[in-house]
Amino acid sequence: xxxxxxxxxxxxxxxxxxxxxxxxxxxxxxxxxxxxxxxxxxxxxxxxxxxxxxxxxxxxxxxxxxxxxxxxxxxxxxxxxxxxxxxxxxxxxxxxxxxxxxxxxxxxxxxxxxxxxxxxxxxxxxxxxxxxxxxxxxxxxxxxxxxxxxxxxxxxxxxxxxxxxxxxxxxxxxxxxxxxxxxxxxxxxxxxxxxxxxxxxxxxxxxxxxxxxxxxxxxxxxxxxxxxxxxxxxxxxxxxxxxxxxxxxxxxxxxxxx
Numbered sequence: 001x002x003x004x005x006x007x008x009x010x011x012x013x014x015x016x017x018x019x020x021x022x023x024x025x026x027x028x029x030x031x032x033x034x035x036x037x038x039x040x041x042x043x044x045x046x047x048x049x050x051x052x053x054x055x056x057x058x059x060x061x062x063x064x065x066x067x068x069x070x071x072x073x074x075x076x077x078x079x080x081x082x083x084x085x086x087x088x089x090x091x092x093x094x095x096x097x098x099x100x101x102x103x104x105x106x107x108x109x110x111x112x113x114x115x116x117x118x119x120x121x122x123x124x125x126x127x128x129x130x131x132x133x134x135x136x137x138x139x140x141x142x143x144x145x146x147x148x149x150x151x152x153x154x155x156x157x158x159x160x161x162x163x164x165x166x167x168x169x170x171x172x173x174x175x176x177x178x179x180x181x182x183x184x185x186x187x188x189x190x191x192x193x194x195x196x197x198x199x200x201x202x203x204x205x206x207x208x209x210x211x212x213x214x215x216x217x218x219x220x221x222x223x224x225x226x227x228x229x230x231x232x233x234x235x236x237x238x239x240x241x242x243x244x245x246x247x248x249x250x251x252x253x254x255x256x257x258x
Contacts, residue, residue: 002159002234003214005133012046013110013210018099018125020053020080023139024115025066026199028080031113032088034203038210045210049084049092050107052099053077064192101128112153113137113202119168126163128153137206138162139198144191148201149219149232150209158246159218159234165242197222201229 020028031049039046053076057067061076071079081094095103101124104112112134114122122138134153138161140146151161162168201220209215219232232238236246 001214001216002209002218004209007133008110008210009213010042011044012048014107015047015049015111015113016052016099016104016107016109017049017113017115018052018121019115020051020076021055021061021115021117022065022195023141023198024053024113025076025080026196027113027115027139027202028084029066030199030203032084032090034207034210035090036088037207041211049090050095050109051077051081051092052095052097053080054096054098064195101125104128105130108132109134111135111137111206113139115139115198122163123168125153126161126168130154135159136161137202139202141194141198144194144225145221145223146194146198147219147221147232148198148205150202150205150215151218160239160242160244160246162219164244165232165239191224194224197224 015031017024017028017031028051031047035046035049055076057065057071057074057076057079059072061067062069062072066083067076067079071082074082075094075096077094077096081092084090084092098121104125105128108131110132112125114125114136116122125136128134130153135150136153137148137150139148140162149162149165150159151157151164152159153161157164201222205215205218216234217231218234221230221232222228239245
């Protein structure tokens, strides 16, 4: 069982959404719904969302990502924030460039959500040493399947993040920069629904943590072909299969001591 720190309860949380392509734009829609629901329960809660992306909306994006035809040619972060602010009454902030570590340090987010193709960025974020408790939710996928992992950042962490479970240090960005030139190519490279599947799982984990204050599952593997979801449980035996041991990898207490 993982319990949310008390400092994150009963107030608005600052969220950095890094990347609003396929999974990121789907996650933005989920955040709009989460924010609306949390504020309906307690007007002091909800999200202050900062969106980062240097990309531009293309015709190929519109078929599979959460953008409109009239937004073709517009920066993705600005296009998504326009939707949030003008169609959903939010006050999100657009950053039309790739997030850098120095800016994330300065922003001091409560939650970082990454939806990126670049392994190097994940690895860089994993090395962050925030001055406050920071949760990191990461979504990764291929054409039909993927995984979602919610963890913590910094030295005194207990809940392992994606880079604590997987070694991203040796991966390159070479294959991650492939772009689709048409809607047909985009859909051929990735099944429709894969990104939305990832975003829904990520949002559900965040909802359970923020609404109920605790979670027993902090991630999942999913497959859109077989329509299966396998949970990653908050469990030392599960983490040991990835080579992660809380009492060894960080100074916080193990499950048996909590």
